[in-house]
Amino acid sequence: MTNHTEPNLVHAYIDDELDLVRSMEVEDHLAECADCAGQVASYRALRAGIGAHALRYSAPAQFRASLLEEIGKESFSEPSLENGLKKKPDALPRASFSPWANLRIPIWNWAALAACLAIAVGALFFGVHQRREHNLSQEIVADHVRSLMATHLTDVLTSDQHTVKPWFTGKLDFSPQVRDLSPQGYDLIGGRLDYLAGHSVAAIVYQRRKHVINLLTWPSDDADEQPKSSAQQGFNLIEWRQAGMYYCAVSDLNQAELMDFVSMLRK
Amino acid sequence: MFSNSWNKFLLTGVLHSQGGFPTDEQAKLARFDAVVMPHLDAAYNLARWMTRNTTDAEDVAQEAMLRAFRFFNTFQGEDGRVWLLTIVRNTYLTWLRRQIPQQNAAEFDEAVHTDIEAALTPESEVLRRAGEQQIRKAIAQLPPEYREVILMRELEQMSYKEIAAVTQSPLGTIMSRLSRGRNLLRRLVGGECGTEVKHRD
Numbered sequence: 001m002t003n004h005t006e007p008n009l010v011h012a013y014i015d016d017e018l019d020l021v022r023s024m025e026v027e028d029h030l031a032e033c034a035d036c037a038g039q040v041a042s043y044r045a046l047r048a049g050i051g052a053h054a055l056r057y058s059a060p061a062q063f064r065a066s067l068l069e070e071i072g073k074e075s076f077s078e079p080s081l082e083n084g085l086k087k088k089p090d091a092l093p094r095a096s097f098s099p100w101a102n103l104r105i106p107i108w109n110w111a112a113l114a115a116c117l118a119i120a121v122g123a124l125f126f127g128v129h130q131r132r133e134h135n136l137s138q139e140i141v142a143d144h145v146r147s148l149m150a151t152h153l154t155d156v157l158t159s160d161q162h163t164v165k166p167w168f169t170g171k172l173d174f175s176p177q178v179r180d181l182s183p184q185g186y187d188l189i190g191g192r193l194d195y196l197a198g199h200s201v202a203a204i205v206y207q208r209r210k211h212v213i214n215l216l217t218w219p220s221d222d223a224d225e226q227p228k229s230s231a232q233q234g235f236n237l238i239e240w241r242q243a244g245m246y247y248c249a250v251s252d253l254n255q256a257e258l259m260d261f262v263s264m265l266r267k
Numbered sequence: 268m269f270s271n272s273w274n275k276f277l278l279t280g281v282l283h284s285q286g287g288f289p290t291d292e293q294a295k296l297a298r299f300d301a302v303v304m305p306h307l308d309a310a311y312n313l314a315r316w317m318t319r320n321t322t323d324a325e326d327v328a329q330e331a332m333l334r335a336f337r338f339f340n341t342f343q344g345e346d347g348r349v350w351l352l353t354i355v356r357n358t359y360l361t362w363l364r365r366q367i368p369q370q371n372a373a374e375f376d377e378a379v380h381t382d383i384e385a386a387l388t389p390e391s392e393v394l395r396r397a398g399e400q401q402i403r404k405a406i407a408q409l410p411p412e413y414r415e416v417i418l419m420r421e422l423e424q425m426s427y428k429e430i431a432a433v434t435q436s437p438l439g440t441i442m443s444r445l446s447r448g449r450n451l452l453r454r455l456v457g458g459e460c461g462t463e464v465k466h467r468d
Binding site: 007008010011012015017041042043044045046047048049050051052053055056057058059060063064066067070071074075 | 292295296299307308310311312315316321324325328329332333336337391392394395396397399402403406420421422423426427439442443445446449450452453456
């Protein structure tokens with residue numbers, strides 16, 4: 001064999017740090033190359049030799065105790081630890097040195113500071129919340145587009161609501177509501193299982209003329225919310241929460257009709 | 268006043284003797300207790316192997332723990348062990364800079380050891396059965412940049428990614444240091460073992 005496995009790869013292989021494909025390549029090579037196989041065996045033996053002894057040192061009890069004491073000192077000698085400056089343990093009381101010693105900060109100042117902080121934190125959370133919502137609608141649109149591009153619009157293809165609903169049983173830890181709206185012009189065409197925003201999601205697929213509507217749903221702990229519409233990359237989204245479930249209808253259908261569809265579902 | 272148990276220390280030691288603490292300080296202690304203290308042994312182990320003696324290990328480990336406590340507000344919720352060992356390693360490097368005159372002499376001299384290596388090819392069986400003292404001695408002889416990655420990999424069972432985070436080096440560097448470190452270690456363990464066998468014969 002001329003193409004020996006690189007030494008670095010040999011070690012990554014021994015340490016289980018290679019991905020499956022590369023790991024299989026190394027194995028294939030080892031099967032036919034005695035040199036490399038010998039290397040692997042000898043490094044494994046070395047690891048076994050190291051592993052056979054308790055080489056790890058534990059912190060001695062006395063050291064641990066004195067360390068705790070030091071941390072304790074640190075903790076109450078320095079109220080403003082956060083600035084990272086170390087104060088000498090036996091330094092004299094601050095008042096005698098500090099030019100700030102006699103400066104009393106009026107109480108209203110603290111109140112103002114607290115208010116500023118509260119506002120800042122609030123703004124931060126609001127921002128994070130907004131961003132999360134934005135991400136979610138992006139994910140939903142991406143899921144919708146994917147479902148149209150790949151031949152994976154439906155896992156179960158049927159217009160019968162009594163086939164779609166049981167199909168989800170055993171695949172999800174919740175049971176989505178599936179309604180037949182074909183008399184109203186929204187044909188049920190099937191269901192699909194997806195994974196979105198960290199949960200398993202039921203996608204129930206409807207069609208209005210040539211427009212596909214993905215109705216995504218999963219359980220949510222939040223309180224009920226009225227339908228809220230938005231648009232993303234030319235798609236219309238309407239999301240709401242009802243009876244412990246989150247719903248989002250996404251489609252290229254116009255907003256008025258999509259809202260019509262949603263209000264029929266919610267009846 | 269301070270008990271060996273950290274929990275007792277937290278609840279009875281500091282808080283009672285001080286007659287109450289600002290709540291954020293209490294919270295900090297509790298969080299430090301939960302996130303950092305479980306890795307004290309890992310910190311001490313790294314310090315002990317890198318400094319190669321108990322006194323310096325205690326100095327380095329203590330300094331590192333105090334730094335960790337002082338800078339705990341910069342901890343962003345990443346892996347506590349990775350975070351702490353990064354501090355231990357930096358503390359060790361600072362310590363090393365003060366030690367350089369004494370340290371150099373003790374380092375592994377590759378030229379001296381290559382002769383042994385040339386004479387003896389270590390067999391897997393020899394490596395597998397190597398005695399504790401042999402292995403300890405061999406690891407202690409490794410140059411520090413190899414020793415630290417071997418320690419983190421073999422004694423702390425850390426992933427390449429974690430080791431890369433602690434040493435602040437790319438994965439490729441970790442891989443090549445491990446590779447060279449193990450190669451050297453194999454020669455040291457195998458070589459010394461071979462010499463002993465020779466003596467016995």
